[in-house]
Each structure stands twice: as structure tokens, then as C-alpha cells.
Amino acid sequence: MPRDDSGKAVSELERRLGHSFADRSLLTVALTHASALDPSDSVAGSYQRLEFLGDRVLGLAVATMMHRHFPKADEGELARRFNHMVKRETCAEIAVELKLGDAMRIGQSEAQTGGRKKVALLADICEAVIAAIYLDAGFDAAEAFVKRLWEPRMLSWSGPLRDAKTTLQEWAQSKGLPTPRYDVVKREGPDHAPSFVVGVTVQGLAQGQGKGGSKRTAEQSAAETVLRREGVWNE
Incomplete structure (x- = not known):
């Protein structure tokens, strides 16, 4: 549970999540990093199994929303929108909004290396919380959680509707x-x-560069740089 284990702290976290747990132990596991466990504890006491499940629940909830909101979009457009919504940077952003980093149970060594602010860990914990809600109250509750936090981002996103790396490869x-x-x-x-x-190097062209918090994001940015420079993308 959060560093402050009082009922008030748990209730405040549940308020931010918009869900009151019938089984709070699910939330405890979702927020627990392996570094917080005793050597004799099972890894099942950490968030990892829940993160695996939450990733799938998130995917179904987001895909369902997109199918409903974009009835004229083809598969490629839906995939591009979907990938943006479920990528770890988006999940980590939502985790920060919910202050999940403060609520994490992590060991001292992990905390000292910035564990509460690691993008990958925040994203995983966010997905684990989705799974905890799903196991506690079913898919409708998990879907409502996802809708509240992901739908505004989905409707306001105005990025390119095609994957930059794929587009650049096809153009080349x-x-x-x-x-x-x-x-x-x-x-x-x-x-x-x-x-x-x-x-990114395309034969016969000057190298294009991109920057990002992960190699994948930076690669996409580099591909987009070339596509815009060559006039393939104008939006």
C-alpha cells in the first residue's frame, strides 16, 4: 500500500482512481515492486503478473472506444491511434496524474535510483492497477476507469495517423x-x-535525426523528420 498505510491514505488513492476496492489487497499487489518484497516472498506478491493482465484489459478497452468513436477509420488509422494511447509514455503520464509513484511500495535501493519516476515502471504500475480494478469489480469497472482517463486524450490527439517508420519504409x-x-x-x-x-539513414539522403525518451520514440521522430523534409508528410 502507499508509504502512508493509513485508511485515509488508501481512501484518498481510491478517490483519485475513482474506484473503491472490495479487496484492497489487489491494490497493494498492483503497487508493489519486487524490491519491496522479502527474499522469501513469491514474485506473485509484486505487480508483474497484474501488469501482464492489465495490458490486455487496457488494449480491449481502448480498442472498443476507438471502434465506437471513429466509425470511418480504416485499420491503419485505428492502429496508429491505438499505439499512441497504449504506449508506455501515455500510461506513465496517467500514472503521474494519479500520483501512483508516491503510492508505490519499493525497496530503498530502487527508490534511491529514481524508481518512483521511471517511465517504464510507472507505466507498468498503471497497467497493474487496471488489472486490480478488473479483478475486483469486473470489466465494466476497468473500462470506466480507462474511459475517464484515456478518452479525453484519444479525442484530443492530433498526431499523424500513420506510423512514421512504416511510412518511411514504404516510401523508400x-x-x-x-x-x-x-x-x-x-x-x-x-x-x-x-x-x-x-x-535514420536513407540511401542518397542526408541523415534525419529525432529525439525521445525511448529508442522507439526517437526512431519515430527521426523518420518523421525525413518524411517532412522530403515533403511526404505536410500535415
């Missing part, structure tokens, strides 16, 4: 060029908040 192939090559140019920042600069 249409020109008879080899598959674009991606290389990490620079990595900066602490482990809990890294920053990557990635360069």
Missing part, C-alpha cells in the same frame, strides 16, 4: 531504395529519465 521501397537504417547517435540523462537521439 517505392523509390527502389534499401530499408532505412536507424542508429543511436546519443544517449543522455539518468536511467529513470533517459533521452535518446537516433539518426
